[in-house]
Amino acid sequence: MEYTSTRDASRRVSAALAIAQGLSDEGGLFVPVSFPRVELAPLLGLDYPALAAVVLSQYLTDYDPAFLRAAADAVYGSAFGGRAGRLAPVSEGVYSLELWHGPTCAFKDYALQLMPRLLVEAKQLLHRTETTLVLVATSGDTGKAALAGYQDLEGVRVAVFYPTGGTSEIQRLQMATQEGNNLAVFAVRGNFDDAQTGVKRAFTDPRLAADLAARGVRLSSANSINFGRLAPQIVYYFCAYAQLAKQGAVQPGQPVDFCVPTGNFGDILAGWYARQMGLPVGRLVCASNQNKVLTDFFATGRYDARREFYKTESPSMDILVSSNLERLLWHLSGSDAAVRGWMEQLAGTGAYTVSEEVKAKLQADFAAGCATDAEAAAELRRRYEQDGYLCDTHTAVAFKAAREQRGKAPMVVLSTASPFKFPRAVLTALGKEAPADDFAAMQALQQLTGAEAPAALAGLKQKPVRFTQVIEPGEISGVTLAQG
Numbered sequence: 001m002e003y004t005s006t007r008d009a010s011r012r013v014s015a016a017l018a019i020a021q022g023l024s025d026e027g028g029l030f031v032p033v034s035f036p037r038v039e040l041a042p043l044l045g046l047d048y049p050a051l052a053a054v055v056l057s058q059y060l061t062d063y064d065p066a067f068l069r070a071a072a073d074a075v076y077g078s079a080f081g082g083r084a085g086r087l088a089p090v091s092e093g094v095y096s097l098e099l100w101h102g103p104t105c106a107f108k109d110y111a112l113q114l115m116p117r118l119l120v121e122a123k124q125l126l127h128r129t130e131t132t133l134v135l136v137a138t139s140g141d142t143g144k145a146a147l148a149g150y151q152d153l154e155g156v157r158v159a160v161f162y163p164t165g166g167t168s169e170i171q172r173l174q175m176a177t178q179e180g181n182n183l184a185v186f187a188v189r190g191n192f193d194d195a196q197t198g199v200k201r202a203f204t205d206p207r208l209a210a211d212l213a214a215r216g217v218r219l220s221s222a223n224s225i226n227f228g229r230l231a232p233q234i235v236y237y238f239c240a241y242a243q244l245a246k247q248g249a250v251q252p253g254q255p256v257d258f259c260v261p262t263g264n265f266g267d268i269l270a271g272w273y274a275r276q277m278g279l280p281v282g283r284l285v286c287a288s289n290q291n292k293v294l295t296d297f298f299a300t301g302r303y304d305a306r307r308e309f310y311k312t313e314s315p316s317m318d319i320l321v322s323s324n325l326e327r328l329l330w331h332l333s334g335s336d337a338a339v340r341g342w343m344e345q346l347a348g349t350g351a352y353t354v355s356e357e358v359k360a361k362l363q364a365d366f367a368a369g370c371a372t373d374a375e376a377a378a379e380l381r382r383r384y385e386q387d388g389y390l391c392d393t394h395t396a397v398a399f400k401a402a403r404e405q406r407g408k409a410p411m412v413v414l415s416t417a418s419p420f421k422f423p424r425a426v427l428t429a430l431g432k433e434a435p436a437d438d439f440a441a442m443q444a445l446q447q448l449t450g451a452e453a454p455a456a457l458a459g460l461k462q463k464p465v466r467f468t469q470v471i472e473p474g475e476i477s478g479v480t481l482a483q484g
């Protein structure tokens with residue numbers, strides 16, 4: 001499989017290079033030039049690691065299949081406690097794909113536990129010996145998942161940038177207490193878009209690249225702009241479908257709908273990739289919180305990021321510039337020139353409008369919905385009181401959109417984080433007084449629901465804080481150089 005750039009069709013790179021480099025030199029994202037088609041039947045009986053190996057080998061064709069199989073076994077067995085791809089029934093025909101049984105309790109572990117292995121192997125395939133400096137802009141969960149994945153990995157350093165006050169206290173502590181000798185964490189004044197823009201600027205800064213190269217260091221990305229993040233996320237759509245087929249909830253070949261709580265558009269794009277590969281995905285519902293740029297975009301074809309930014313109770317979705325949408329626009333328009341034009345308009349004016357043709361394709365493939373904090377809280381409480389199902393604030397946004405878009409097909413809601421990552425917001429949604437302290441709230445939530453807080457979260461209370469530095473967005477390049 002070859003990869004090209006969304007902004008320059010003349011580029012052709014291997015999967016290894018796409019993963020090692022992260023972003024194309026001119027700022028475009030790497031995309032597969034075509035989609036592998038897979039036959040569904042042989043996949044339905046596979047366990048998670050085997051399924052992962054099959055899907056990954058379709059895209060990462062320059063990697064040895066035996067390597068991919070071993071990596072999938074190592075990652076999706078133990079680190080997920082045997083609960084990789086767990087599908088929980090919620091109500092008649094509605095399911096929750098619980099993607100938070102990994103080490104950092106958010107779905108990002110699926111990609112970021114595997115990515116370090118893919119990166120190290122990519123460097124070997126490319127005969128590269130330099131140090132890789134992985135830059136991460138995070139609205140909360142990516143940062144921790146990347147830190148956990150790359151901790152003490154030889155030849156790799158990681159710098160994480162998160163917005164001040166833009167994460168839950170538990171998310172902040174997860175990052176600030178991270179152990180490992182190859183890691184640094186910075187709070188950036190501003191919101192996620194400020195952090196993400198600063199990191200993107202560092203990537204395309206030729207001066208910084210030259211200064212780092214002189215020290216034998218090369219930048220890479222662990223954000224979902226890296227194709228290595230996308231490929232592992234395709235797997236759980238197949239896994240969910242396989243489980244429903246096995247239970248007889250769907251006849252093989254019949255569609256299943258998916259609803260995805262969305263921020264940077266990576267998770268839901270993986271579902272669209274699964275559909276392009278032949279998985280019978282029905283409606284693909286894009287769920288947004290009050291930062292509903294995408295809901296408006298799917299309705300009108302106009303992407304307009306010039307709007308108020310809301311800090312919500314689903315902080316990992318507080319995003320106005322959804323990077324991975326660029327990939328979808330490339331696939332739907334088939335034109336690097338069109339994508340380049342839209343992205344230039346976005347950078348210059350904060351908005352762009354796609355053609356009627358692309359808009360029609362968007363609307364054919366996606367539905368969209370959104371929820372304010374109050375609506376998501378009401379939904380969270382409804383799911384708990386009516387179905388006895390406890391979810392986090394991000395998943396609650398998706399449950400609301402799923403309810404509104406429900407058709408005849410089974411509906412799978414992607415549950416992206418453990419409710420114990422956001423214990424105060426979850427308690428409040430359930431109509432309880434939330435203690436000011438997150439750990440007291442965690443205990444109260446345990447007592448109320450009988451669910452057990454993951455040890456990795458409860459144990460944060462005892463861990464010393466290692467990272468306290470706060471910087472301005474303009475300082476990101478500078479501190480990046482200092483890591484090199």
Ligand SMILES: *Cc1c(COP(=O)(O)O)cnc(C)c1O
Binds near residue numbers: 264
């Ligand atoms: C990252 C994240 C999302 C959004 O996923 P995208 O791939 O950025 O759309 C949703 N929920 C949680 C809990 C997350 O961590």
